[in-house]
Amino acid sequence: MIKGISVAKNFDTIAALDNMDIHIKKGSVYGLVGPNGAGKTTFIKALMSIYKINGGIIEIDGNSRIFEEELKQRIVYISDDLYFFPAYSIKQTADFYKSVYKNWDNDTFLKLQEVFNIDIKRKVRKLSKGMKKQVAFMMGISSKPDIMVLDEPVDGLDPVMRRNIMSIILREVSERGMTVLISSHNLRELEDICDYVGIMHGGRIVIEKSLDDVKGNIHKLQVAFDAFSPAEFEASFEILHKDEFGSVRQYIVRGDSDAIMEKAKEFKPILLDLLPLSLEEVFIYELGGMGYEFKNEIL
Numbered sequence: 001m002i003k004g005i006s007v008a009k010n011f012d013t014i015a016a017l018d019n020m021d022i023h024i025k026k027g028s029v030y031g032l033v034g035p036n037g038a039g040k041t042t043f044i045k046a047l048m049s050i051y052k053i054n055g056g057i058i059e060i061d062g063n064s065r066i067f068e069e070e071l072k073q074r075i076v077y078i079s080d081d082l083y084f085f086p087a088y089s090i091k092q093t094a095d096f097y098k099s100v101y102k103n104w105d106n107d108t109f110l111k112l113q114e115v116f117n118i119d120i121k122r123k124v125r126k127l128s129k130g131m132k133k134q135v136a137f138m139m140g141i142s143s144k145p146d147i148m149v150l151d152e153p154v155d156g157l158d159p160v161m162r163r164n165i166m167s168i169i170l171r172e173v174s175e176r177g178m179t180v181l182i183s184s185h186n187l188r189e190l191e192d193i194c195d196y197v198g199i200m201h202g203g204r205i206v207i208e209k210s211l212d213d214v215k216g217n218i219h220k221l222q223v224a225f226d227a228f229s230p231a232e233f234e235a236s237f238e239i240l241h242k243d244e245f246g247s248v249r250q251y252i253v254r255g256d257s258d259a260i261m262e263k264a265k266e267f268k269p270i271l272l273d274l275l276p277l278s279l280e281e282v283f284i285y286e287l288g289g290m291g292y293e294f295k296n297e298i299l
Contacts, residue, residue, distance in 0.1 A: 001026050001061055001148070002047070002179065003098070006057035009042055009203075010156040016042040018203035019056065024196070027177040029170070031211075033283060034200030035134040036057075040183040043200075044151050047181075048077050060147070073102060076140040080152035082132050090120040091133055094142070101143035109142040115164060138167050141172060150174075150182045154189065164195055187280040197279065201287055211279070218282050219260060221251040226269035236263050240285045252285045 002024040009017040024030045031041050045051045047058055049067040058063050060071055064225050084093055098104040113120055116134045118127075124135055133156050140148060150168065154162040154208070170193060172178040184190055190197070197214050199207040207214065219241065223233075224247045234242070237260065241252040248271065253260055261274055277285070 001059075002181065002182060003059045004043070004056065005059075006056035007043065007046065007053055009039075009046055009051055010054050010185075015203050017046065017053070017056075020146055020200075020204050021208075022198055022205050023208065024179060024181055026179050027192050028110075028171060028195040029173060029180045031194035031197045031279075032181060032183040032188065032200065033187060033279075034184075035198060035287065038200040039203040040200055041151055042203075043053065044077070044079075044149055044181070048075070048149065073148060074146040076101075076143050076145040076147070077149045078133075078136045078140050078151070078153055078156055082136055084104060084124040084132070084135070086125050087123070087124055090118060090138075093124055093135065093139060094120065097139045101145075103144040105142055105144050108144070109138060112138045112141060112168075115168070130158065132159070132163075133157055134161065134165075137168070141168060144176070145178065147179045147181070150180065150184075152184055153182060154184070154186060162189065167214070169193070187283055188275040188278070191279040199283060207286060214282055215277060215279065218252065218254050218277055218285060219257055220277055221253050221260060221264065222248055222271065222273040222275065223251070223264060223267075224248045224267040225267065225269050228267075233267055241288060249264060252281075 002022070004020055004022040007020040007022075008015065020039065020043060022043070032043070042051065043184060046053050047066065049072075050196050058066055060066055060074075063071060065071070085096070087286070088096065094109055098106070116138060117132060119133060127135065133153075154165065157165065162186050168181060173180060182190060182194070191211070194211050197207070197209065197255055198205045199212050221237070230249075237251065239251050240252040240254060243250045261272070264272055
């Protein structure tokens with residue numbers, strides 16, 4: 001269990017984390033999403049003891065001394081800005097990880113070598129960004145961590161390799177109960193793997209729910225009428241956004257799906273559809289009401 005309570009981090013006069021609360025359950029995949037500058041990477045670096053927080057507390061399994069070697073043994077962090085020893089080959093890098101992580105599994109490393117099909121004699125610095133990311137996952141997964149922290153994990157990877165890596169991570173979650181925290185702008189891929197989602201804005205978690213609950217409370221309502229009173233209809237719902245396409249009106253509404261449908265039917269529409277939203281759409285419309293606006297032209 002990873003828990004952050006009232007976590008604060010300031011850079012001069014800027015509050016990068018503003019009394020942030022977060023709760024990540026053991027054995028779950030938690031997606032941390034938010035606009036640029038929301039504080040996602042700042043929290044991850046605070047969790048990894050790269051940044052010292054100015055207030056609040058971060059705990060792992062009830063232990064707030066997250067900088068100690070005993071806890072760090074249990075965590076692997078793969079950032080978007082990878083670093084490897086310049087002179088090391090993949091094999092030498094693996095030997096280094098083996099010396100650091102006591103749970104290192106060489107059989108897993110050899111199996112992943114086959115999956116990624118990379119010559120382990122090659123120097124890491126000579127690899128492409130995508131291949132370096134594959135090496136990072138080879139090292140991280142072979143270390144058998146209890147917690148894996150990923151910041152933009154699939155950037156630079158082709159679609160097939162993205163799927164392979166996510167499948168391997170999910171197997172580790174299923175078989176060993178590994179906990180995964182992922183920060184990513186690729187909401188479509190998070191939607192496929194996450195159990196829980198935390199949406200950040202302004203240095204805080206503004207929404208933290210299971211993925212099903214996040215998506216289940218906001219809907220796309222499409223209606224068309226012979227005769228229509230917009231004011232009366234719209235007053236009956238909590239509307240986050242609305243559009244008009246000829247005779248069809250589309251509303252993004254918050255609430256229980258059955259209650260929304262029952263109320264909408266009272267107005268006797270000639271067309272009535274209630275559609276689920278993707279995680280990306282939920283992100284856009286939730287933050288749209290918090291001052292993070294978007295324009296239709298860019299969607």
